[in-house]
Amino acid sequence: MTFNFDIMKLEELGWSAYFEEAFQNYLDLGFIPARITAQHVNLYTAMSEQGELEGKVTGKFRFNTTERSDFPIVGDWVAVKGNGITGKMSIHGLLPRRTALERKVASNLDLITEAQVISSNIDIIFIVLGLDLDFNIRRLERYMFAAHESGARPVIIMNKSDLCADVESKIDAIRKIDADIPIHITSALGKEGLDVIQEYLQPAITISLVGSSGVGKSTIINTLLGHEKQKTGSVREHDSHGRHVTTNRELMVLDNGALVIDNPGIRELGLWGNETTLGSMFEDIEILASQCKFNDCRHRTEPKCAIKEAIERGDLEQERYGDYKKMQRELFILARKKDQRARITSKEIKKAYGDL
Ligand SMILES: Nc1nc2c(ncn2[C@@H]2O[C@H](COP(=O)(O)OP(=O)(O)O)[C@@H](O)[C@H]2O)c(=O)[nH]1
Ligand SMILES: [Mg+2]
Ligand SMILES: [Zn+2]
Known part of the structure; x- marks a missing residue:
């Protein structure tokens, strides 16, 4: 048995009741929790109560994971089989992300x-x-x-x-x-x-x-x-x-x-999320939009459009409105694509398994 005085307690690594609960399923199976600290292609480094561990996801994990975002990344808590003496681990599960x-x-x-x-x-x-x-x-x-x-x-x-x-x-x-x-x-x-x-x-x-x-x-x-x-x-x-x-x-x-x-610099930050978030960021525009004469006003040529009026008065910057429209459009396309993808997936499942 070697002693590692650098070993940190789970709480010191950010562990909380949220993860404790998510970990219950793994607890009895001999897994330990670890937090991912670095990733080099598919080799991960993590910190655990056993010290620093290094390893990959198991074949079963890989096989069962279809979404790229369901693979571990830095900051994640994972369920591992680990050995503090050899410093090796295998990653069996990803705990749900808090943020x-x-x-x-x-x-x-x-x-x-x-x-x-x-x-x-x-x-x-x-x-x-x-x-x-x-x-x-x-x-x-x-x-x-x-x-x-x-x-x-x-x-x-x-x-x-x-x-x-x-x-x-x-x-x-x-x-x-x-x-x-x-x-x-x-x-x-x-x-x-x-x-x-x-x-x-x-x-x-x-x-x-x-x-x-x-x-x-x-x-x-x-x-x-x-x-x-x-x-x-x-x-x-x-x-x-x-x-x-x-x-x-x-x-x-x-x-x-x-x-x-x-983090490395991000060159392109494609939006991922929904319109509600955009609405809370551009609350002023949402409020104005609710004051247009027509409920379905597209703020183009309609009369008594509160947005157009605000831009003319100088209360709303054309540029800010332009950004809002652009982001809204991007989120609309994203939502439709997600939808499409989901449909294709269920179609594939139907094809493979038939109607149950
Ligand atoms: N003049 C000035 N240069 C800085 C400052 N902070 C960082 N730099 C320089 O900017 C360059 C890029 O910094 P770096 O930390 O690598 O940026 P990163 O890509 O965001 O991690 C380096 O040459 C730094 O020395 C600062 O406050 N003032
Ligand atoms: Mg840097
Ligand atoms: Zn309008």
């Missing part, structure tokens, strides 16, 4: 209608923006949508304050799309503004950092860790694109017990 940050799988031909889970069982999402050339409100709206869908609490970090002279106008622009979301200004390089960020980092709280490549996510984590763990890349000055240095997601434990997930 999940998802996007639509990016596919060139748009043939795939599937969710990709970015990180799971997170409490807080740091949406990191670069105050240099990266600042983009449209992209932020997409991150906010994904964050609201996830069930975790979004917080905005505007990094690289040392490279921006006009921070206020950018805060104003964010306030227009969300009046309440916490916004923090930092310079990870200059180690400024990070004490406020520290307050979010509580023991057993899981935080995922998202944002474009090069905005400073890894630099922020390194600064919070107090040492260089995550590789950072320098930004080419003319286009503000960081080199892709973080290729894999990783869950790390900070000295104070907070759990932090670094």
Whole structure:
């Protein structure tokens, strides 16, 4: 028997009554819970009460899983057969996710209608923006949508304050799309503004950092860790694109017990979710729409359209309305595709098994 003083208790890894209940079915079968900390193709690393374990999903798991999103990802709790001495495990089951940050799988031909889970069982999402050339409100709206869908609490970090002279106008622009979301200004390089960020980092709280490549996510984590763990890349000055240095997601434990997930930059954030979330993000537009003369107003040429009037008065920005329409359209297409896929699947089942 070897003793590993680095072994963490389940609660320290974010375990709660929610998972305890989900784990009941596995308990009597000799499985132990483990939390996925890294993934290299199909090889996973996880932390458990037996220490760090490494292994793959079983053949049976693979065989029974049809959806990409039902495979484990960083942040997930899994039921494993594990051995702390050899450090090996086999993954037999995935516990239901308490929260999940998802996007639509990016596919060139748009043939795939599937969710990709970015990180799971997170409490807080740091949406990191670069105050240099990266600042983009449209992209932020997409991150906010994904964050609201996830069930975790979004917080905005505007990094690289040392490279921006006009921070206020950018805060104003964010306030227009969300009046309440916490916004923090930092310079990870200059180690400024990070004490406020520290307050979010509580023991057993899981935080995922998202944002474009090069905005400073890894630099922020390194600064919070107090040492260089995550590789950072320098930004080419003319286009503000960081080199892709973080290729894999990783869950790390900070000295104070907070759990932090670094992510590679997401180039394209396809919406995955439903219109209700969009409605709560664009409440002003929904309220206006309810004031149009016609119930089925499409806000184009109809008379007494509250949306058109608000745009003319300058109370609603044309651009904001445009974003709303665009996202609404994307979600409509998504819903129809999901529907179609479900129908095909049931048809396939019918073909294989007949009508029961
Ligand atoms: N000027 C400035 N540069 C920063 C700041 N934070 C990070 N950087 C630089 O931006 C580049 C990309 O940072 P990195 O942490 O790799 O970004 P990531 O892709 O989001 O993880 C690196 O060269 C960092 O040194 C900051 O606050 N100010
Ligand atoms: Mg990085
Ligand atoms: Zn209208």
